[in-house]
Amino acid sequence: MELTETYTLPISQQRTWEALNDTEILRASIPGCESIDADGENAYAVVMSASVGPVKARFKGRMLLTDIDAPNAYTIVFEGQGGAAGFGKGNARVTLEPDGDAATKLMYSANAQVGGKLAQIGSRLVDGAARKIAGEFFKRFGAQVGGDGGSATASDDEQSAAVEAAPQNTDSTEAADPGSDGKEPKRKKSWRAWISRF
Template sequence: MQMTDSQRIEAPREKVWEALNDADVLKASIPGCEELIKHSDTELEAKVKLKVGPVKATFGGKVTLNDLDPPNGYKIDGEGSGGVAGFARGGATVRLEEDGPNATILHYDVDAKVGGKLAQLGARLIDSTAKRLAGEFFASFAQQVAPSPETETVSSSEQDQANGDASQDASSGEEKKGWLGGLFGGKKKQQADEDKLADVAE
């Protein structure tokens, strides 16, 4: 399986490079990643749960980073096993290209092989799944490195709406309190008047 593509990220190259070496960012970006342990600057261990067609499995594997050239890129070599589901091994070359002062083009070339039940699913299904997972990874990665203005705007609008709802609830509470206060206060005043009339009658 071979795959070549690129992704534009709205962040400086140095920031993208740091994110590519941040285990927390990678874990949040990898679809189905349950665990990602960084043993050193060049060795990581991951546990990923995936579904490829009818096959579901949890893959455990090791990843090694080679040919580090900060902040230009590196090469990834890895292999993982999903038990009876099969195995995957291969590598990828990642290259970062500046696109102005505040944007980066991330280029990647992937060459991988699969075996076991996965290999029986057919190249077309495996390729389409790999492209989908890669798309999900880079979309999530880009969102973490450089959150879109739309997301921030929506968050602000939701916060404003929440504040507005809270103010409305408080206002309603005051109105309710005033209404109830008037109701019970009126009853107390009526009771006091009745007591006075009783005293006069006696």
Template structure:
């Protein structure tokens, strides 16, 4: 069962700073909800362990995250796939694009797609959709807070 989630964040940092953060495994690990580890395998591939609770099901997913369609510092696609044992699988991705909003701010737009299968898919579309939306907006809000905060610290240093 697949769904599409769209959103936008205004980040108080220049495009280059935001782009660097989007490619930084430490930043991604801190912002991916439930991420327990994110290990760099190459410049565009990471091994990930994510623990999530969707409704009554709590699952630990082992999988990977891949960056494709790189067009620095304007856009890329981030996609991930994880297997959660009996809980099933989850895969998703987001097309992320950056646009300058004056010299010190960036508009980050995303269109995310999510798909789940196995036991989780039986939970019902509404629950999965609301959880996916929550996770996507949480990732981008945390990412925004982290990058804006880092930009402010750099200015005051």
């Protein structure tokens, strides 16, 4: 499996580099990550849960940073065991370039191998899951380093849930709110009706 992506982050190269080496930011950004703890020089023990198609597993692994060229690039070498689900291992080269004064272009190229049940479900599902996890990581990472913190991710999830619920709630909400002067958007009304159900 190979993945190559480019992202633009709204912060300086130095700040991006510092964030990529901050275990708290990484833990909050990696989907399903339970912990990242230092495990030697430039090495980390990682515990995370992931779903790949029908296979769900809790992985315990190790991540080692090599070929470090601060604040421009490093290579991540990783391996993880998911018990009966199988294993994953590989490496990713991460490169940073300034994009103007206050933005950074992050590029990565990753190669990975999986075994056990993960290998049996097919490369298409594995690739799709890997791209989804990577995309979610950079969305969360951008929210963390952009100053919104973890709340940005939560509010995004809540908003999408509200949007999904909105079509079913629009009529009942308007009926329940006859005093509205019409200035309040329907989405807000639907959100209130949706949250009041809990």
